[in-house]
Amino acid sequence: MYGPQQPSVQFLPPTVVSQYVGQWVTTSIPTYGEVTAYITDFNRRTGMVSMFIYRAPSYQPQFIQVHNSDLIGIAPYYGPIPPRPTPRPPRPPWQPWQPGQGGGFWPWIFYQTGVFGGQQQRDWNEY
Structure with missing residues (x-):
C-alpha cells in the first residue's frame, strides 16, 4: 500500500x-x-x-x-576538542635502500655512483 x-x-x-x-x-x-x-x-x-x-x-x-x-x-559534539584524526599504525623504522630490493631508477643510479655505499665507495685507508 x-x-x-x-x-x-x-x-x-x-x-x-x-x-x-x-x-x-x-x-x-x-x-x-x-x-x-x-x-x-x-x-x-x-x-x-x-x-x-x-x-x-x-x-x-x-x-x-x-x-x-x-x-x-x-x-x-562530545568528542575530543578539537577533533583529531584517527591514529595511524606505527611506521616501520627507516632502512636505506639495498640493491636487489627494487626501488627504481634513482636508487639504482645512486648505488652505482656510490651515494648509497655501492661499488664506487672506497675505504679511506687505501690511500
Whole structure:
C-alpha cells in the first residue's frame, strides 16, 4: 500500500541555530557532507552561519559561511576538542635502500655512483 519512505529533511529554524553559537556541533552540509564544526557566529538577519568545520580524515580546520537552510540536522559534539584524526599504525623504522630490493631508477643510479655505499665507495685507508 505504501512505498518505501524517504528521509525528510528538516529546516532548522534560526532560533535553533542561534542556540549553538560558541559551541561544537555535528551537522551535515550538502557540499561538505557530515562535519564536526565550531559555530562562531550566526547572523539572524541574513541567516548566514559562520563556522570552522573539521572533516575526516585530516580534521584540518576550514572556515566557511553557509546559510542556515543548508544545515541538515544539528547536534552537540562530545568528542575530543578539537577533533583529531584517527591514529595511524606505527611506521616501520627507516632502512636505506639495498640493491636487489627494487626501488627504481634513482636508487639504482645512486648505488652505482656510490651515494648509497655501492661499488664506487672506497675505504679511506687505501690511500
